[in-house]
Amino acid sequence: MSKHPPRKGRNPSSNERLAHEQGTVYRDWGGRLPIGLVYPNSYFVGMSSLGYQTIYRLLNDTPGIVCERAFWEKNNSVRTPALSVESERPLNDFAVLAFSLSYELDYFNIPRILEAAGIPVYAAERDETHPLIIAGGPCVSANPLPVAPFFDAICVGEAEAILPALMPVIADSSGAHRQDTLIEIARIPGIYVPQVPPEKPVSRQWVKDLDAYRVTSSVLTPDTELGDLYMVEVERGCGWGCRFCLLCSAFRPMRSHKAEKILEYAREGLEFRKRMGLVGPAVTDHPQIEQILGGLREMGAEISISSLRLTTLTPQLLEYMGEGGIKTITVAPEAGTQRLREVIKKEITEDQIMEAVALAAARSMQLKFYFMVGLPSETDEDVSEIARLTLRVKAAADKYGKGRRITVNLSPFVPKAGTPFQWLPMAPVSEIERRIDIIQGYLSGAGIKANVEGPAWSEVQAALARGDERLAKVMAEMPSVSFSHWQKGMKNHGIDINETVHQQWPVKQKLPWSMIDPGVSPEKLKRELESAGF
Ligand code: SF4
Structure with a gap:
């Protein structure tokens, strides 16, 4: 370089x-x-x-x-x-x-x-x-x-x-x-x-041999969010198939780079940065992850991991991660109850969450949790359970000593084209706000930091995910990017936000994006939707 x-x-x-x-x-x-x-x-x-x-x-x-x-x-x-x-x-x-x-x-x-x-x-x-x-x-x-x-x-x-x-x-x-x-x-x-x-x-086109391409940082600068990292792609696509997940549908099938290649790139990257940023939707799923993390430690690299799956986290991996300077473990149960996690096909149990919490807390790591609010079929009980689960996590972490910070990120469910949940509605903004208030009420004063993604802009995101060509005019004609200009533009062009975002669409209805073949048949997506109970 x-x-x-x-x-x-x-x-x-x-x-x-x-x-x-x-x-x-x-x-x-x-x-x-x-x-x-x-x-x-x-x-x-x-x-x-x-x-x-x-x-x-x-x-x-x-x-x-x-x-x-x-x-x-x-x-x-x-x-x-x-x-x-x-x-x-x-x-x-x-x-x-x-x-x-x-x-x-x-x-x-x-x-x-x-x-x-x-x-x-x-x-x-x-x-x-x-x-x-x-x-x-x-x-x-x-x-x-x-x-x-x-x-x-x-x-x-x-x-x-x-x-x-x-x-x-x-x-x-x-x-x-x-x-x-x-x-x-x-x-x-x-x-x-x-x-x-x-x-x-x-x-949709995808590459069969990921190793034929070098996917690493090409220009390094400190003037960016991840400026201290040399980024290396570890895998692409995800085999878990969560029913809401665009990453899973847009990059399937899951493919990985060979450990030898990843370590070769990391060795070169070490000339420029101490810390290697391993990038992939569920990095610990890589079949040679122990070899990769062990190899990085041997060469003295610090490690950062974009996201991981609890189910593939082992004490040995956590050991390497701790040694490599990872101070925070990010976990995405997405839903508070087992019932709702099964609906969205997020196959992790509370026992697995607690096991990972204990392993991480024992190593003085901080914990960051991601949950979605407004998931299809969500009840107030599911919502309250997000808070209760977080409180149980906090209590379990505190057993290892005070000061293990827990952060909770709450973001509204947004239906995405190409996923099994593409036909399902986003909950109304006021309803999501009410549910977020329930969670914040439980967490208030508990020493847990909650970051909330505003549902109003998530509604805009949902419109852009499920909408059609008419939205181009709305965006182009806005004098500046603001929520009020967006609302005015939607009204001027007669676009019903309710129909675009908040209604369940019949599976028989032709989808606006039917000119795209995502690589999974509509029948398979419909079967997944049915398995979720819709
Ligand atoms: S584990 Fe994460 S990346 Fe994989 S399908 Fe589920 S949400 Fe998507």
């Missing part, structure tokens, strides 16, 4: 940012296809996305391509549009703008970025003089409709499986009529071109 000196004539704050980076790729544009890789949120947030970093490496490693990054900061506007990080070029100088979308709420920034760059917001209004605007990410792979009018093409599935086929077609299309290019692109597996409706559903 090279470190480059700041360049003359640049904005001083951009210079400072670049001076902090290691691994930045600077390429001459001559004869290369210039691609702007856009993260529609701040540099601080985007640079911690391993997916974003991986695409940057993948594109810059492709002969004939130069890829530069761009972000959307709070102070960006039509007067101060986003520029590329590497060469400070305006975004309409690029032949392609590739948006990496991780969260639905980042959708609001898409029309703002395009407008500020002087690029027509809607694909139908663009011509050969404008860049091709493409997108990818798990949420648009599941339901691309709310942002479809903004994009020329949307990648359905994993970038590594799609970009190597897409890029040569775009590179060869120079001088071609835009519509001809779009028709050509629409033939590539895993590409949805909204202006060229597909004859059959677009099937």
Whole structure:
């Protein structure tokens, strides 16, 4: 990883940012296809996305391509549009703008970025003089409709499986009529071109051999949330099949990198960072996890783990994790009662939770719990049990000495396209608020910190997860991103939030995102829904 000196004539704050980076790729544009890789949120947030970093490496490693990054900061506007990080070029100088979308709420920034760059917001209004605007990410792979009018093409599935086929077609299309290019692109597996409706559903693409790709940090900077980590992907997809989980449906099947590869990358990463960030939906599920953690300890690396499953946590793993500097164990029971955990297929029992609590507390680790509020079929008893379970956890941890901090994160259930719960409603905002109050009432004064995700914006997220093309206009026409502008826009366009978010949809009804083949048949999703009791 090279470190480059700041360049003359640049904005001083951009210079400072670049001076902090290691691994930045600077390429001459001559004869290369210039691609702007856009993260529609701040540099601080985007640079911690391993997916974003991986695409940057993948594109810059492709002969004939130069890829530069761009972000959307709070102070960006039509007067101060986003520029590329590497060469400070305006975004309409690029032949392609590739948006990496991780969260639905980042959708609001898409029309703002395009407008500020002087690029027509809607694909139908663009011509050969404008860049091709493409997108990818798990949420648009599941339901691309709310942002479809903004994009020329949307990648359905994993970038590594799609970009190597897409890029040569775009590179060869120079001088071609835009519509001809779009028709050509629409033939590539895993590409949805909204202006060229597909004859059959677009099937999600995924890579079979994960080890064929290096998925690690590519640009290191301290100016990001996970700035002290060298990130290494351990696995992708999750075999547990929780019925609400987008991660599980968007990245199935579960695949893992070999321990030898992970340790090889970690050894290289140690030159830059002491702490290795192991990334995956349930890191302790890796079949060689003991070998990986043991190997990391042998080389003296500190360890960080993005998330783990209690059921695969052993005393030996906790030992390695403690030695590797992990101070907090994050656990996601999601529901307070066994009944509701079975409904959502979160296969962990209270005994397993308590066992893990004892193991972690004995090592003076802090505990962080994630619960969802408003899950389908949830009763007040389930809600109260979230608080009671947390209190039992606190009492069990306190047996090992005071000061073991317990944090509880409460977030509303949001139905996601492509999951077995896609047909089920989100509970009304007022009802979720009432249930959160119940939990907070129990926990008040108990020395437990509760972080609450606001249900109003979760309702917006649910609309963007289950909604259709009409939402693009709502987002594009909002003078600024605020809840009141959103509500006004929904009303102006006659979109019923109740119908989009709060109603159970009949399984026979055609889903808005039926042009996507997620890789699991609707019959299988329906069977899962039935097994959950709906
Ligand atoms: S264990 Fe976690 S990542 Fe896996 S399916 Fe369940 S919620 Fe999703």
